[in-house]
Amino acid sequence: MKKIYLFVLLCMATMISKSQNDLDALLAAGVDDAQRFANDYLAPGTNGLMYSMNANWFNTADAKPLGGFEISIIANAAVIKDDNKMFLINTADYQNVKFENETGTSAKMVASVLGDNDPSIFVDVEYEDPLGITRTTTIELPTGIGSENINLLPTAYIQGALGFSKGIELKARFVPKVSTDDGDLSMYGAGLQFEMTKWLPADKVLPVAISGLVAYTHLSGNYDLSTASILDGENQRLENNTNTWLFQLIASTKLPVINFYGGVGYIKGKSESDLLGTYRGTSGIFYEEVTDPFSVSSEVSGVRGTIGTKLKLGFFRLNAEYHVAEFDAFSVGLNFGFR
Template identity: 75%
Template sequence: MKKIILLTLLVLATTISQAQNDIDALLAAGVDDAAKFANDYLAPGTNGLMHSMNSNWFNTADAKPLGGFEISVVVNAASVKDENKVFNLNTDDYNNVQFVQGPSSQMVSSVLGENNPAIFVEVEYEDAIFGSQTEQIELPQGIGSENISLIPTAFIQGALGLSKGIELKARFVPKIDADDVSLSMYGAGVQFEVTKWLPADKLLPVAISGLVAYTHLDGSYDLTDSSGIQGENQRVENATNTWLFQLIASTKLPIINFYGGLGYIKGKSESDLLGTYRVTNGVLTSEDIVDPFSVSSEASSVRGTIGTKLKLGFFRLNAEYHLSEFNAFSVGINFGFR
């Protein structure tokens, strides 16, 4: 579990930690330029995270009866496509950034990719004593440089059946602190089976349900020891909120069942670079920049789901696959009574 938590936070923290020696130059070149780069660089990672954290909200369309419950341990992973590993950086849209080599518009690594070979840019800043100065920096790599091509999430989930085909769900990850990162997540949902409202419900071979679910994630990365810049209370904080609207259909067999559905994910992820950064302009001068910028990304995507579930008494095992902007797969170990 700790490795999954650290990998999840990696997509939140890499935008700063991979470039820790270059934050000084980026901020000196201008907060607007640094914020624009961070926003484009981080967006594919946070969008992929939103797809990963919305997997395995259900493993059947057959709602549990009154008092029926299920406890699950779920592991998800969104896969990274080649198109998510890069973004177009056009220096014409920046105030003080230019490529060292090549045209003004180039594809560079996002938080999910890598620059191979390395790509360098030149940033310009104004020194109070020496006037206009330039500094060459290497653009940051993404998690692709570590041979990571998945965005994982994991959590504990519970489901409780009420009357009239209504089932309440909740999932959570208690706050976990590991080294300089911390993470917590919670979510709630309601599933309602429409076939339970039909007179011939028990005779039907399939069940049909609808689901609405909300998930919230908080992440934090402490930069105090790694930014390479003098200052206080330096950190990256992330808040991600998502909604899932899902139509589900499944078989109603005793042991092995199959399920699928069509859904819609909508969410927003906001990341804040906080703290005080004492940025040097040349050798003799410096300035304090407090809470430099906030960046955000939004996800809005239709997805299709197919899965299967094995039921052996109290023990259940399910696996599913999602087709969407970020394809994802998930496995759940479930214990329940109905």
């Protein structure tokens, strides 16, 4: 479990180590330009994580009876598609940024946090020196985790479920803070599943169960930028807070050993990243000192389809599922329960 979350931190660290110097340099072009680029650059990564962290909230529509419980160890991964690896940057939308040797078109596809610029892409950034003279410096646009051949966005957690009467089941998932020398990451969530077929007189003889689910998940992390930044300053860091809601309709079979389940759901979420601390220009890049330069955010809202299977052998259960959505995702769970 910890190794999977350290991998998530590795993805974040790889992105930051590859991009931080150039995002720093983009501050020379002005906060607005740096913020515009950072927002488009980071959004595919945070959006993918929102889909990954919402997999495997359920493995059946058959709600547990009063006192029934299940403890699960779950690992998920969202699939990075080619469309998520690039975004269109149009320098006409920027105040002080142009592509190197720009002639004719001002629009070009460049790597997002999930992609890779191969070959490298350079831009010219205009800034004013302390004497008010306009100067130009050339910087390389950041690449992403695609340069490390990373094509999945993983999440993992421990989840518990407890049955109440009348088809109601409460769920909770949790990851204690996982820390490295440069950052930390934590996650928690809660859900309510309610089985509608439990309210029918013929519930005991029906071959299928139908449930609804509402779930909330929160992820937070921060990364120390002080060792990666080319700029002088204090307390330089990146903080992220991500919140999602899942609304899901579920159907499953009710067989003794192997069951199949699926459903249609709707995900809505928002991820906010704050570049914090104080930054002062160095190495020939001059501009005023900037404190807490900017915040960027991305939102997701979309339908997903789910199909899965669950093997039950007494106290032990194993399930696997696949989700079709803007970011496809797959998940496996090792479950221990009693009902």
